[in-house]
Amino acid sequence: xxxxxxxxxxxxxxxxxxxxxQQGLLxxxxxxxxxxxxxxEKHGEGLAFIRRCRILxxxxxxxxxxxxxxxxxxxxxxxxxxxDDHISHVRSQITALxxxxxxxxxxxxxxxxxxxxEACGVLAGISEGNxxxx
Amino acid sequence: xxxxxxxxxxxxxxxxxxxxxQQGLLxxxxxxxxxxxxxxEKHGEGLAFIRRCRILxxxxxxxxxxxxxxxxxxxxxxxxxxxDDHISHVRSQITALxxxxxxxxxxxxxxxxxxxxEACGVLAGISEGNxxxx
DNA sequence: TATTGACCTTATAGTAGCTTTATAGTTTTA
DNA sequence: TAAAACTATAAAGCTACTATAAGGTCAATA
Numbered sequence: 001x002x003x004x005x006x007x008x009x010x011x012x013x014x015x016x017x018x019x020x021x022q023q024g025l026l027x028x029x030x031x032x033x034x035x036x037x038x039x040x041e042k043h044g045e046g047l048a049f050i051r052r053c054r055i056l057x058x059x060x061x062x063x064x065x066x067x068x069x070x071x072x073x074x075x076x077x078x079x080x081x082x083x084d085d086h087i088s089h090v091r092s093q094i095t096a097l098x099x100x101x102x103x104x105x106x107x108x109x110x111x112x113x114x115x116x117x118e119a120c121g122v123l124a125g126i127s128e129g130n131x132x133x134x
Numbered sequence: 135x136x137x138x139x140x141x142x143x144x145x146x147x148x149x150x151x152x153x154x155x156q157q158g159l160l161x162x163x164x165x166x167x168x169x170x171x172x173x174x175e176k177h178g179e180g181l182a183f184i185r186r187c188r189i190l191x192x193x194x195x196x197x198x199x200x201x202x203x204x205x206x207x208x209x210x211x212x213x214x215x216x217x218d219d220h221i222s223h224v225r226s227q228i229t230a231l232x233x234x235x236x237x238x239x240x241x242x243x244x245x246x247x248x249x250x251x252e253a254c255g256v257l258a259g260i261s262e263g264n265x266x267x268x
Numbered sequence: 269t270a271t272t273g274a275c276c277t278t279a280t281a282g283t284a285g286c287t288t289t290a291t292a293g294t295t296t297t298a
Numbered sequence: 299t300a301a302a303a304c305t306a307t308a309a310a311g312c313t314a315c316t317a318t319a320a321g322g323t324c325a326a327t328a
Contacts, residue, residue, distance in 0.1 A: 052260050076254035077247045087238045097228045104221045113211045120210035122217055126186050
């Protein structure tokens, strides 16, 4: 399988595949005489694993870490710890965004569309700076 | 006021101020004979405005856009539209993260710490790929 | 007076996770 | 045979800074 076919199979761009190889997330495949990369089904699985992790919001570094835990007879404590960390990270992101939304909505409520910029409640609200940092 | 004082006043690094100037978000200040930048109170207000926008999660491009709306006698429709856009962006981020959290929690529930990697429910869950994309 | 330290200057590289562009060689199709 | 479609590498671009390097300026101290 060449890089374009693999890319289409998994739904990524060919450059992304080369990028993952360069970052050490995908093992370097064999090459044809012309230098073209040749992929096996294993590469496909590896690539799909990476993409699913990315969809779960894991960083490339975290994925790398997960890969290092793949030894079958290790306890999977570390895998679970990584996931727990990630979950709490996502939760704090949600909390922060909810606070932000509240702030934005109240800012937006301070103006209607019929005013001129001079009297714009939004710009005034930002400029006054009665904001809780973080 | 020199750059260091302005930085301390607003609570940013001096490099950040030079960066904003370079990006066209802060007007280039006058210089002393030795080349040092000299800032006025107006620059302080401008910088504080930028920082508050950043805390609200606006991108530098959005801030630039906001600045272009500062003409006092324009209607502030555009300002409100920008904010509305930003609010809906934040809301969709929240929704996405909540869905992600649910997925991560259910993935995490599929394994306990006493297993070996071979039987790890988390790794299996990712590899099976029964995931809703996005 | 020499020098130390705190400040200022510019230019450049690094961060994350790709995407885009440039340039060139290879294979497939019309 | 020539164009289209694919492959290769290398380097730059994206965001919003942060960090580093190498050097100029200034006030205070030894």
